[in-house]
Amino acid sequence: DDETLCCAGVIQRVLRSGGRASVVWITSGDASVLDLLIEGGPFGGAGRLRELAEKRMLEALRATSRLGVPAAGQLFLGYPDRGVSRLLTDHRATPYTSRFTDAAAVPYSAALFPAHPYTGESLERDFGAVLERVRPTLILAPSPRDTHPDHRAAGQLTIAVTARHGLLGSIRYWIVHGGEGWPSPRGLMPGVPLTAAPRSRGLTLAVFPLEPAEEDRKLEALRAYDTQLRTIAPFMLAFVRSTELFARLPGRDLP
Template identity: 30%
Template structure:
């Protein structure tokens, strides 16, 4: 599984990760960036420590999902993945060798890092002959119901068990740097306020096949 930032994998596919854990499957999680640039306008001291904060949040979230993953952190620059897309494609192609499926950010998510990571995953998977499931994250912010800009003909619904759903909600609570303001100054605002977080609190997840 590929995630552009720590929290994308839980937002878009966390319930499925919980289901995989229940099935005894241990996936590889490739964290492309550390998410250090989520608050570029903030002057909070916490903003200078976001890489470490978000790594800790992800570790706690995966624990709450009970997801046993082999995590590989690439430490590419947050907000700059596109500049490293060719290198990322090559690294993902090597990692995909021997795997049956790649799960990656939606390549038309309208977030530059998500799109670059998604394009790299699609190219790497095509070279390896591995199918790809794309999960939307940012698309839920800008799309409307039945939005023709989204590829609904490729959509698949992953229903979550009550236990997997509950674990995903507990995992989402771990990302305090994203769901709570860093402070009370301009630039400190939550990246995922309640109205945005609500998109990820359903008892199912959607992927594009």
């Protein structure tokens, strides 16, 4: 859902201007135990979490299709939810096994590279292959200051791999989990600007203004994420605002 929360306005504007847009999802939400508890029925363990990930991927396809992203630009890598930082540190060469899905390799047929091992080296190769395929001029990536461990790791991954491809200056950074109580106020408040996250302090933020029609389409896309709206709707809807915020630099790490 992060591409819609933080980047839906930019995606729409790029496409309307005749540009190309692609979205790459590093993980597929297969550690979302709370969603299964809310759905009810037997927990089912690893199998049900993989089924949830398949559902999440379908929701992501619907959301980005509503923004105008073509099928060729909807790219899933299928790496382990809540495990990306482990891949980039102590599992660079040895496969990591997800404690949620029991998988040690990409288990999803819809992924770009099914069966690739859960290692940092494999993730970096796959991400590099996406860059070669897409050849982006603008990259919107999670900030290493985000409090979600997968977001921080994805930001660090983006910095490392884009640097090797000479694209480091093309990154603009967004934050989803930006500090206690943010975004504030919670809930749907169209037409109201998004305030800066506490964890973006010290960073110069570019403000991207959304037109009312872009804001409406962003909400329409966000409503595709049914599984998550059932658990964190006030948080997610708080990103449907009249602006989106991006930092040119990642900034120094915060605790």
